[in-house]
Amino acid sequence: MSNKGITSRSEDYSKWYNELVIKAGLAEHSAVRGCMVIKPYGFAIWENMKSVLDAKFKETGHVNAAFPLLIPKSFLSKEAAHVDGFAKECAVVTHYRLKNDPDGNGIIVDPDAKLEEELIIRPTSETIIWNTYKDWIQSYRDLPILINQWANVVRWEMRTRLFLRTAEFFWQEGHTAHETKDEAIVETKMILKLYADFMRNYIGVDVVTGVKSESERFAGAEDTYTTEGMMQDGKALQMGTSHFLGQNFAKAFDCKFQTREGGLELVWATSWGVSTRMMGALVMAHSDDEGLVLPPKLAPIHVVCVPIVNKKSMDRKPEMDAIVEKLKEGLGADVKFKYDDDDQKRPGFKFAEYELKGVPIRVAIGPRDMDKGVLEIARRDEKTKELIPIDDAVEYIQKLLVEIQDNLLQRSRNYRLEHTTNVDTFDEFKKVLEEKGGFIYAHWDGTEETEDKIKELTKATIRCIPTDNPLEEGVCVYSGNPSTQRVLFAKAY
């Protein structure tokens, strides 16, 4: 156990994660199976993610809208692959009324209130949206449609984990409609890049981007592009996906448009999403045995200031307050600053508490510092602290926030590179996976049989065929058949 009562990462990574999420006040289990309560501190981080992404979507021409939570059951079955992918994890609404139990046992579902057609709670919204788009699109002049929605969805997962896989989760889902195949592919790839930039520059996770193999594809997609992050246990986490849907949903919902030439053609589609799962990635990528480590660009609090006041220095509190006030003003509104002068809690408690919460920078000020005209400034990521002259503090902190943000990305990149191995034989593949873990680049013959076999034998899956993957002659690590490129394998969440 670490000094905060959290299981250490080396002891039990999975337990560490669960305890940290709860102790840091991000989320907790609710009364409903598999569904979490996102607590204010956790939601504040999610809101920061949302506002950054929302602005990026709007910059790239998208608008927000809202579609129903409930979807007629028949809609789901219109696209064959889609129903295969989602049917077994759908929550179904069958009735619309409750009534008092005539036997006096509380309240029961009124059998007379059975729905003609059951409704499912959306596991994703392609079907309801394409059923709507069909009415919106007649001509090429109605295209493109570039819509995003922020929503919650339900997938009845067998096993759940806070943020990483919950029965209900929050996300955004973009659904776009295009005139041409090329335009839809450009959109799909543009969003992939937008996601990857966000993950690198905000979450600080140096993701690998690429395209999924056929068996890992989104149900109903022609191609699924992905961003794969590496967690501190070497496992991969799919952090966001962007799908080129081809004309599959247009076909399923009979959504055609008149072309510039007067013909009739099916609409081309994309969909893309990132979810509260990114919260899990944020925790698992950077945090340590003392608690969260948050990247400044997403932290609800950037700087916490803890005053050290004892009986002898009580009369100097106003002087202290003035220094802190000046510092806060100097930092400006963009730096979220918290002055915690609650005298009910001692400094040591606060230090531990804000470390647990991952606040990037802590400033301590006490009589000793005031005598020397300095502040003690501690950075969360490296757990170091320095005494900085009060007059230099604003500049120091502003630079440090940038440095911490960069450092997290750099650490993530280094960690990934250190835990990435090229392997050429299956024995080596198994050995590396067993002993070192992480990402493996290996030749694959491109068949689903080989992919399945490797998964069965090692639990590693193909995470993606990386973007701009160099072509290279080789033989499949499992089958020995010829291959033209290495693909990314890893155990995944």
Place this chain on the structure above:
RNA sequence: CGGGGUGUAGCGCAGCCCGGUUAGCGCACCUGCUUUGGGAGCAGGGGGCCGCAGGUUCGAAUCCUGCCACCCCGACCA
């Protein structure tokens, strides 16, 4: 869905085998005093349908039956 586990105060647990005082401990909470440079100390105090429903018994947190819920590990998934 298979395997394992747990339901006792807001949280974490003990008690259960072997039935019998007023159900106990730690944290948190309230009051007071002393404290405050890495999770403060002392004193006092409040808080329980012992998961639910039956049964056995003079007597059930404890034994029996059934149910429900949640967690963890696997197979599936953002």
